[in-house]
Amino acid sequence: MRTSGGFWGTASFRRRDFAFRVRPIPLQWQSVPVSTQTPATIEDVARLAEVSIATVSRAIHNPEKVAKSTRQRVNQAIAITGYTTNAMARSLRMGRSNMILVLAPDIGDPNFSSILIGLENEARAHGYGVLIGHTQNDPERGLEYLKFLNSNQADGLLLFTGHEPFGHQEMTQRLPPTVAVFEPVFGSRIPYVGVDDTAGARKAAEYLLASGHRSIAFIGDSKTRLGHLRRRKGYDLALDAARIAPAQRLVVDGEGTIESGRLAVEQLFMRDTLPTAFMCVNDATAIGVMNGLAARGYDLPRDFSVIGFDDVPQATYMTPALTTVRQPRSAIGRQAMALLLENLTQPLTEQREVLIMPDLVVRGSVTMPGKR
Amino acid sequence: MRTSGGFWGTASFRRRDFAFRVRPIPLQWQSVPVSTQTPATIEDVARLAEVSIATVSRAIHNPEKVAKSTRQRVNQAIAITGYTTNAMARSLRMGRSNMILVLAPDIGDPNFSSILIGLENEARAHGYGVLIGHTQNDPERGLEYLKFLNSNQADGLLLFTGHEPFGHQEMTQRLPPTVAVFEPVFGSRIPYVGVDDTAGARKAAEYLLASGHRSIAFIGDSKTRLGHLRRRKGYDLALDAARIAPAQRLVVDGEGTIESGRLAVEQLFMRDTLPTAFMCVNDATAIGVMNGLAARGYDLPRDFSVIGFDDVPQATYMTPALTTVRQPRSAIGRQAMALLLENLTQPLTEQREVLIMPDLVVRGSVTMPGKR
DNA sequence: TGCGCAAATGTAAACCTTTACATAAGTCGT
DNA sequence: ACGACTTATGTAAAGGTTTACATTTGCGCA
Known part of the structure; x- marks a missing residue:
């Protein structure tokens, strides 16, 4: 998408110069830094490419639905403006964010970090991002993250906590699709992925x-x-x-x-x-x-x-x-995320528990019992 | 805000039953669970409280600007509906999210977790939330988080990485206010808070x-x-x-x-x-x-x-x-966040470095040199 | 009574997308 | 040559807020 030389690198076009919808003026290239004060919007791209914003959106998400020549023009405009979709607006409109929230009481848990890597790899393979929430077992913080979920800032929840987020019950909220990882949630039907x-x-x-x-x-x-x-x-x-x-x-x-x-x-x-x-x-x-x-x-x-x-x-x-x-940390992470993402598209009905068999690691702390 | 008994706990009101703006029908109480299918919006609250959405918004953010009686009605409606502001819409409108992104290459770093706690405490004292991004030193991931920042999903950046996020240069993007914590950023003017x-x-x-x-x-x-x-x-x-x-x-x-x-x-x-x-x-x-x-x-x-x-x-x-x-981990975390938040309101010009003096912890690994 | 002002509330625009629907322009078969 | 499709694009609404501005109401004072 990024153009090679300096040619496409600059544009005379400046945002918000037009009060009305207007045919864009012919492009002229100057040596002005690309970055604008405020980030480019889809409208800027549309104007530059001489198309409507709908077409820009389509060029990005359904490239096959727009003519090749148009697509190219849009792509150039994107490169010029440095446009990236405003995730906030997108999520608001779509009702989902393509983000998964991982709630952990203690980031410092030595198990957490490698499980997280498994989670992240699987998530990104499916176009999802991962955000980590640190609850410290603090009800207030739990509540905060519930709000986060509540406003679609995350589509799914991964619990590393061994319990539902504090405040959940009182707020009478429904959780988004949720999977417990590493530590099963006591007394609940939340699907669980962990070691056997x-x-x-x-x-x-x-x-x-x-x-x-x-x-x-x-x-x-x-x-x-x-x-x-x-x-x-x-x-x-x-x-x-x-x-x-x-x-x-x-x-x-x-x-x-x-x-x-x-x-x-x-x-x-x-x-x-x-x-x-x-x-x-x-x-x-x-x-x-x-x-x-x-x-x-x-x-x-x-x-x-x-x-x-x-x-x-x-x-x-x-x-x-x-x-x-x-x-088996990375396996746990991978499978947990896989289960959650599956759950996101088609909510599963029965309880599900994925148990992964661990291996013994023999080092030096066990010997034959001696005659103390 | 939450009412005490079961009285306010339920309402006959169901969302989106009115095609037109209409005076709400008198409330009747039934024993129906509060939670609705889709989360309540400000409009639901407004309808229930018989005010406009503007008033609801004001009642929440500028309580002194709305009459006491109205305020009470709104608060009741909020309690009934279980309304929480949709952060997505709010951020879109306001152009900021009240979130700080912390970028760490390795969550497992034993220093990270307690610094994080310092960060979080300071942040929440100022009404900000903290999200953690795990980069694993992977440029692609760095890019992902840049997009995150780019769409105002976070207002500030805290770098635990010792370098700017990968991809920054090529994307010619401006970073939001940024502070480096624990590890100074080599060859940059990013303010730094850490140990001396x-x-x-x-x-x-x-x-x-x-x-x-x-x-x-x-x-x-x-x-x-x-x-x-x-x-x-x-x-x-x-x-x-x-x-x-x-x-x-x-x-x-x-x-x-x-x-x-x-x-x-x-x-x-x-x-x-x-x-x-x-x-x-x-x-x-x-x-x-x-x-x-x-x-x-x-x-x-x-x-x-x-x-x-x-x-x-x-x-x-x-x-x-x-x-x-x-x-001095929690002090570092606290000060770094304080500096960042200060920076958010009034961008500082000169480079700033806050160095905190550490103490020696004497345990058992040092003795007088022996005659080996 | 009437005027000015303050306080309380409402109206509507704006933030940036996505997408259903409408429109316009070809293409093809008869 | 014309109707039936197909393809490409545009228009406008919707998503949930905040807030500038407009409107209404109430009050004090001349």
Whole structure:
């Protein structure tokens, strides 16, 4: 579209010089910078190309509906004026924006960034853009983004939050097509794309069992986070299969943070019942556990084995490097966006859950149980 | 604004039932859910409140210009309909969106998330919203966001990228008011808010000197990243003051990544010239260095001291915990947004640079140089 | 009573698109 | 040569606001 030389680069034409609709004057070229004060509108292009604005619009969106010669003239005019469609006006008219809003409570979540890349790639392949909203779990901010959605500034919603946007219920608003990613939305029928938590956790537990551990604690139990519940279930399934009685299982509550991992260690020491291996609900917890153990002077992995879930970037750089279950992040991102976009054109009726099978990443934090 | 009981909660009124402008029928209350199929417009509110749309708009934005009784009626109508202004139409009309776009090449940057919070708080205190654009250093994406800006979907730009958005030059477009945050834009006059790199780095180097080190390597030198250049300068200043000859200084190039830190260690071993302390251009590099040293079997901090810059979350959880210079992240975010918003109303002429003084965070990675 | 002024509200234009519909100009077959 | 299509283009409405300007109303004061 961009012309090659300086020839087309400049025009004598200046916007808003005509009070009436008028046949454009013959073009004369001068060496004046292209950029105008205010961005060019479709009308400027039309005037320059000596056509109506309707034709310009068509030349852009339905090129086959306009004669070749006209099309060329329009394209030149576009190049000259540097015209780009005013997305605001376009969206207002069309009732949609070709934008997807991703709502995340914490941009800093180490999982978020690579999932986002998957999301974005898929979106842009379908002509959609992605905007990120940072809620910080703040109801006010949630409300703000609801307004954003409400005025068609985004056509679809991707929830990374594990819950519907705060304020949603009170405002009695309908959400646009929505998909939950990474973390299922507890107690709702919002379609979900994420890792197969149960299977992944089971793999982890089985690996510990296969390494000879019989006394395996589960750190980070939760009653409210669906994903964590499922990981717990994977743990139980594996231990069931190994015929380890429920009474033998050490389960410690936690919120999935580093701090709660460290706290869990303290609790176990208070109770004075120590496992040989710690299976953690996620890597953050595992890091906390490793820190807690190191702080008490233990040598890892000799004294205890630890396994995580997620494979956050940091996992590699722990000492010992953390053995964990890897989130198939870009696959999750891709599929979630695909599901959402599909949903945009033909709303799906039944609940849908896409679970992706994760792999175990073996590093250095699990060994055979020693004689401590 | 929301009424208390169920009384105002419902209305018999249904939108778009009137072909003509007509005096609204007396309200009758029924128990029907409030939410309508399509979101309420200002016209619905006007009809319900028996006023013109102009009055509704005024009641919202200039309450003092409308009679108290009218205002109340309008507010009730708003509560009933659940009306929220269509931001799209508003922006189109007003030529601005009250949104700020933050462009970041990598959302995963551990510094980004807390700076963002500072940005957001300041923005919302002034009635602005924040949207995040993820460029991945991809020119196409940069272009996409330029279009976004071009159609007034954002009034200001905050660059976290260290460079202008790709595609800017070719599109000969003017950027909206812009401020660079965290990383100055190399070779431009864009105002910048960030840490005082020189002073911070100098503090770090002086701390190493005070700990008794005389052989201090600088890891992660760069010719293109302004912030890194400044850190290098701080290092030089400190060593100058300590009368350590430039010839004595070990300086290794790097890109500020974990990998490049590890690589730097390898290079030094190849050269067979080892310092007693490593001063790293940032924490990522420091982590790489510590990993590289650990991989070679050294015991930190006994064998070598390492100091970083940034204080990323991970720094606490290294073994030993990393001594580093803390980025005043939320202050940076706050000030950057403040500068941008100020800039929005009255464009500033002279270049402006706001440098915030950082503190040293002493942890465990620096000791007195031993007799290795 | 009537005039001037202030306060409250309404009317209509403008922001920039897209698109249904109307119009104009060819083309083709008979 | 003419009606039936097809193709290319133009006209104007609609989308939901904000706001300059016009109008109406009410009040105080001479």
